[in-house]
Amino acid sequence: MNVMLPGSLSEALDTLASDGAAIPIAGGTDLLVHWPVHVEAHERTYVDLSRLDPLKPLGWTADExxxxxxxxxxxxxxDERAREELPLLVDAARQVGAIxxxxxxTWAGNIVNASPAADGVPVLMAYDAVVVLESRRGREEVPLDRFYSGYKQMKRRPDQLVVGIRVPRRRYSYQVFEKVGARRAQAIAKVGLAITRSGAGWRVVAASVAPTIRRCPAVERLLETGTPIASPEALLPAIAQDVAPIDDIRSSAQYRTRVMARVLYHDLRDFWGKPG
Ligand SMILES: Cc1cc2nc3c(=O)[nH]c(=O)nc-3n(C[C@H](O)[C@H](O)[C@H](O)COP(=O)(O)OP(=O)(O)OC[C@H]3O[C@@H](n4cnc5c(N)ncnc54)[C@H](O)[C@@H]3O)c2cc1C
Incomplete structure (x- = not known):
């Protein structure tokens, strides 16, 4: 195992630019789990980001x-302000693994690991977060809802680091995060849902029901009409347009779809009809 320990962002970016197979490592909580299995990756260079102190803090501006x-x-x-203004970030963070x-x-590791069952990604997507990437070729920003193109496929080149995640500050009239798992802690989501409503409209983001975490435009359009929904079943046609769940060891596709409909319905039924 070849580990580089850059002391600055520019040193880290130089390594990624010169070695196209180098792998950034942040908390290591995804990478090292796969270590015993991914034997073929042992000879690659790992770029340990732990000394890049400027990338550690979070910061607030007037807008984000x-x-x-x-x-x-x-x-x-x-972070007290996160709890007040963007509580879904805290709700999701508290449900990741254990302390x-x-x-x-890290949030960036959650994004780049690209698990369809991740907990950080749905809430960031429901808040319209933007991924900030940097390489020797410059900076690039990609809205998170356009970041993934398929299972573990994303708009990040191997020479790019995620150096930040921008989350706009807005007034929300509705926000909720739901994680349905086999138990409350140390569980992988069978279905995850992050729902927000702001001046920018409804955002409904689903996890574990498609190859990537994704927004649900048909469900969002339905909510924009303000039409009362009579039952969970009434949501199924819109859900069917938005998601493509699979059967796996955790759940069947049918179970995931039905749970998504029930959770959505129960979360939103009191909200329909309320003025914006
Ligand atoms: C016991 C256990 C329980 C877990 N429970 C949950 C859970 O409940 N919910 C959940 O969502 N996840 C869970 N995870 C997965 C994991 O903890 C999260 O996905 C975490 O956010 C990964 O962050 P990290 O910093 O450890 O990433 P790492 O393991 O360091 O990296 C993950 C990937 O991101 C890349 N990467 C990391 N940082 C950057 C960067 N700045 N720029 C570019 N690429 C980067 C790495 O190269 C790698 O491909 C669990 C893991 C374990 C071991």
Whole structure:
């Protein structure tokens, strides 16, 4: 195992630019789990980001929250303003693994790991977060809802680091995060849902029901009409347009679809009819 320990962002970017197979490592909570299995990756160069202190803090401006490329779940959990203004970030962070994982795991690692069952990604997507990438070739920003193109496929080149995640500050009239798992802690989502409503409209983001975490435009359009929904079943046609669940060891596709409809219905039934 070849580990580089750059002391600056520019040194890290130089390494990624010169070695196209080099792998950034942040908290290591995804990468190292796969270590015993991914034997073929042992000879690659790992770029340990832990000394890049400028990427660690989160910061607030008048318009946005900026999470750093190394901001952890714990950093967000203990941020009072995040709890008040963007509570879904805190709700999701508290449901990631347990405290040890929350202290090491980063939001950027969650995004780049690209699990369809991730907990950080849905809430960031429901808040219209933007991924900030940097390489020797410059900076690039990609809205998170356009970041993934397929299972583990994303708009990040190997020479790019996620150096930040921009989260706009808005007034929300509705926001909720739901994680349905086999138990309350240390569980992978069978279905995840992040729902927000702001001046920008409804955002409904689903996890574990498609190859990537994704927004649900048909459900969002339905909610925009303000039409009361009579039952969970009435949501199924829109859900069917938006998601493509699979049968796997955790759940069947039918179960995931039905759970998504029920959770959506129960979350939103009191809301329909309320003026914006
Ligand atoms: C016991 C356990 C429980 C878990 N529970 C949950 C859970 O409940 N919910 C959940 O969503 N996840 C869970 N995870 C997965 C993991 O903790 C999260 O996905 C975490 O956010 C990963 O962050 P990290 O910093 O550890 O990433 P790493 O493991 O360091 O990296 C993950 C990927 O991101 C890349 N990467 C990391 N940082 C950057 C960067 N700045 N720029 C470019 N690429 C980068 C790495 O190269 C790698 O491909 C769990 C993991 C464990 C071991």
């Amino acid at each position: 929250l900026m999470l750093g490329g190394l901001t952890t779940y714990w950093d967000v959990i203990r 040890q994982i929350q202290a090491r795991g």
